Amino acid sequence: MPTRPPFEIGEFKIEAGTRKTIDLPVSFLSDHTPASMSVHVIHGKKPGPTLFVSAAIHGDEVIGAEIVRRLLRTSALNKLRGTLLAIPIVNSFGFMNHSRYLPDRRDLNRSFPGTPKGSLASRLAHIFMEEIVSRSDVGIDLHSASFHRTNLPQIRVTPHKPDTMALAKAFGAPLILTSKIRPNSLRESAHTKGVDILVYEAGEGLRFDEIAARVGVSGIVRVMRHLDMISTKSGAKPKVGSILSSSSFWVRSPAGGLLRLFKSAGDEVKKGDLLGVISDPFGEKETEILTQEEGLIIGRTNLPVINEGDGLVHIAKIRRDEDAAATIDGLTAQLEQDPLFDEDEII
Structure with a gap:
């Protein structure tokens, strides 16, 4: 049986059936310390879609980094079909400074698609588009609330895209909210390249939240199951449907x-x-x-x-016939029974 060709990203090649963390050069700090964007690549032996999972586009939204860490420890990835690109910290500048923004106070998620000769935010956005989005079929972008707020775990999707909605339902978050695409966001720029994006919102900035983490990891595994990237035995389908809202x-x-x-x-x-x-x-x-x-x-x-x-x-806003309490209770109960989370994976 012929082996899949290696996955090429930046100056690196990852052979089929292997996994590797690589560093994509971004810039130099003012003291000449090199700054990079680290990507963990799992390139399966068998063909399949390429999925990217990104976090900390806003540097203070740290729950996504924890979700990616837990995801990469799951045994379901050992027999992956296709390729997974995991980027736990996109905005390392903001992450190190506990800040939503880059050093120039720009919001990275309002700087896409970026240019190679623009501001630091624009250059980082350009690298992400060229190295990650352009190589992917689907993306899941992980966020939390900021500015001392907290969010119920939810998926945000583009209206009128049945394929994206199917992925959102497979994710199994308590709520699916259809929302307009913001100009110069990752979701807008990926959309122009034909890459579907799910935006996961949960928890609070600069804080870990156990439920937010569990819903996030379970949801990603379910999406990978839906895409036939992992075994159908992994990631049980949600027992209750998500609550739908359009405003x-x-x-x-x-x-x-x-x-x-x-x-x-x-x-x-x-x-x-x-x-x-x-x-x-x-x-x-x-x-x-x-x-x-x-x-x-x-x-x-x-x-x-x-x-x-x-x-x-x-x-x-939700339909009057929606039983929101029953939905949230049902999904919470399923999380507590989910075999994905062993004791050593829980903070």
């Missing part, structure tokens, strides 16, 4: 002060429900925050000190 909105603070929120991510709310109360530091005036529309809380602030206009709660 969401933020409830913003009507005043500044001290916030006491009474609702959490994953809670279903009805019109008129009390979300929380804002008080002045003396307790002389209190402002109630009521929901104007029903839906599912998919994100919230963790800061108790807020200013007028701050985003407090992110709510997804």
Whole structure:
């Protein structure tokens, strides 16, 4: 049986049936320390799709790096069909500085597709497009909330793309939110090259979250199973379907002060429900925050000190016949029973 040709990336060649971590040169720091983007390549013996899994495009969104670490330890990858490109830290500059941005304060996810002679963000985006996206068929980009917020595990997809929606359903996150593509994002640039992207949002910036990590790893394994990259015995199909939403909105603070929120991510709310109360530091005036529309809380602030206009709660609109609580409980129960997570893989 003929062997697959080696996988070529940068100046490296990875032979079929092997795995290797390679470093793609990006730049030099101001003290002349070289900076690179590290990619772990698993090139299967048998042909199949090429999938990339990327994390920390925003340097403070560290949960994705943990998800990639756990993914690379799973035994299901030992008999991989196709090729997996795992990039746990895309924005190493922000990651080392605990910052969302690059040193020039640019947002990498607003700098695609980039150019080889532009800003540092533009150059890094260009390298990612040329070395990773152009070699892939599908991508999963891992994110978390930022700025002291937390997100319910969710998948965001481009509207009107049945193939992408099928991948999102296979992932099995509690919520699938169809959202418009942001200009100059990785998702937009990959879309122009015909590469489907799932965006996974979960947890909080600069924090690990066990549920977010478990949902992320299980979801990626299920997508690989759907793509026939791994054995059908790996990654059990979700026992409950994800909640579907096509729109969401933020409830913003009507005043500044001290916030006491009474609702959490994953809670279903009805019109008129009390979300929380804002008080002045003396307790002389209190402002109630009521929901104007029903839906599912998919994100919230963790800061108790807020200013007028701050985003407090992110709510997804869902169908009235959706039983959000049953869906989330069912998926959580399946995670607890999932054999993928041995004790030594849990923080």
